[in-house]
Amino acid sequence: MARIIKPLSPLQIKNAKPKEKPYKLFDGSGLYMEVTPIGSKLWRMKIRIDNRERLLSFGKYPDVSLEQARARRDEARKQKAAGIDPGEAKKRQKREKAEKAANTFEKIAREWHSNRLETWQPNTARDILQRLEKDIFPEIGNLPVSSITHKQLIDTLRKIESRGAHEIAKRLKANCARIFSYAIQHGLTDRNIANDLTEVLKPVRKGHFASITTEELPAFLKAMNQNDARLYMPTRIALRLMLLLFLRTSELIETPWSEINLETGEWVIPWNRMKRGKLAMNPDKTDHHVCMSKQALTLLRELHSLTGGxxxxxxxxxxxxxxxxxxxxxxxxxxxxxxNQMTGHGFRALAMSTIKEKLHYRHEVVDRQLAHAQKNKVDSAYDRAMFLDERKKMMQDWADYLDELQASKI
Structure with a gap:
């Protein structure tokens, strides 16, 4: 018949004194306290698994109270009844805890960034990592990704907002959401707390690139002429070509002479220099034909005498x-x-509105000259086949309109 063990009382535990050799105070159902010669009071439990006796450790008193030790004993008995080895379960939990601690937000973010490198342009990849390093990692980078709370992420993003960087805060929130999604897919957390933050950040009002209006164009032309003496000759020509051709700034200033035939007046920008051609995923491989007026060609020939070498x-x-x-x-x-009234991109907005309003060209024709993205390959092929002649005429009409405007108003 099993010996009946009287449960320990808090007073017994408190009054237990060290002896020359370790001794045990039993609480029942395998739980006991071991008192060491140096006075440590350690919770132990003997349990038999697969006909082998195992020793479980539950911690040190008073860090682990009598009630907590009993709860751990009861949990071990339940695990045994369910066919689970409590010792192995504890080791597994310890490993999982260590893995979670090692999988910090910064570690996972850098893995995500490395995994996505092939889908980004180098500048984009660099900017994303630099923003994380500046604004996110110093705040939550050393925390396990699974332990980060809504409040911690909110405080981090609002700190960015507080310096007026609302757009940066918005972009970082979006990238944090992608990082948490990556962590979820790798079994490192079970919730995307960044996706939950739908009403936290202040709304960002989307603006447009600064641009003058059609009505302000005569005064702009006058200012351009009056400031010629203050500008480097190629810069003066660049401004006029921006107005005549309304290319994206980079598409104009990064042009090599090899793209232009000054004899025939043909200029074809290779697809990989265009905005959508630079996309890492599914780039638009359509070369862009820059239709030029006589005035634009004259400026290019003048420029060639300066920079043709x-x-x-x-x-x-x-x-x-x-x-x-x-x-x-x-x-x-x-x-x-x-x-703050005009930008390089503003020439494009100005041309779009003025050509449609004053010269009455269809939106599709102007849009194709702007090299905006086409809906599909059929649309793109149609534009090349049907709009080229119309675009050539439109660009000459636009140049003549500017000359007339300048002659009559200035």
Whole structure:
């Protein structure tokens, strides 16, 4: 007959003194306290698994109270009844806890970033990592990804907002959501807390690139002429070509002379230099035909006499091996007195609205000259086949309109 063991009392445990040799105070059902010669009071449990006696450790008193030790004993008995080895279960939990601690947000974020590198342009990849390193990692980077709370992420994002960087906070929230999704798919957490934050950040009002209106065009042309003496000759030509051709700034200033035939007046920009051609995933491989007016061709021939010995239409003044920087166009606009009123991209918006309003060309024709994305390959092929002649006429009409406007208003 099994010996009946009287459960321990808190007073017994408190009054237990060390002896020369370790001794045990039994509580029943395999649980006991071992008192060591140095006075440590350790919770132990003997349990038989597969006909073998196992010793479980539940911690040290008073860190683990009598009630907690009994709860752990009861849990071990339930595990045994369910066919689970409590010792192995404890080791597994310890391993999982260590893995969670090792899988910090920064570690997972860098894995996600490395995994996505092939889908981004180098500049995009660099910017994403730099933003994480500056704003996110110092706040929550060392925390296990599974332990981060809504409040911790909210506090991190609001700190970014507090300096007025609302758009950056919004983008970082989106990237954090992608990182948490990556962690979920790898079994490292079970909730995407960034996706839950739908009403936390202040809404960001989307703006447009600064651009003058059609009504302001005569004054802009006058300012352009008045400031010619203050501008480097290639920069003056670049401004006029931006107005005549309304290309994206990079598409103009990064042009090599090899793309242009000054004899025939043909200019074809290879697809991989176009905005959508630079996409890492599914790039648009359509070359862009730049339809030019006589005025634009005359400017290019004048430019060739200045920079024709260089690779670039607009070589950088400090390093001729590189093209002119975007900042040169913005600086020229600033010198004209149009800071925050006009941008390089503003020439495109100005041309779109004015050509449709004053010259009455269809939106599709102007849109194709702007090299906007086409819905599908059929649309793209149709545009090339049907719009090229119309675009050539439109670009000449646009140049003539600007000349007439300048002659009558200035």
């Amino acid at each position: 260089s690779k670039w239409l607009f070589p950088n003044q400090r390093d001729p091996q590189k093209p002119m920087s975007n900042g040169a166009i913005l600086m020229a606009i600033r010198r004209m007195g149009y800071q």
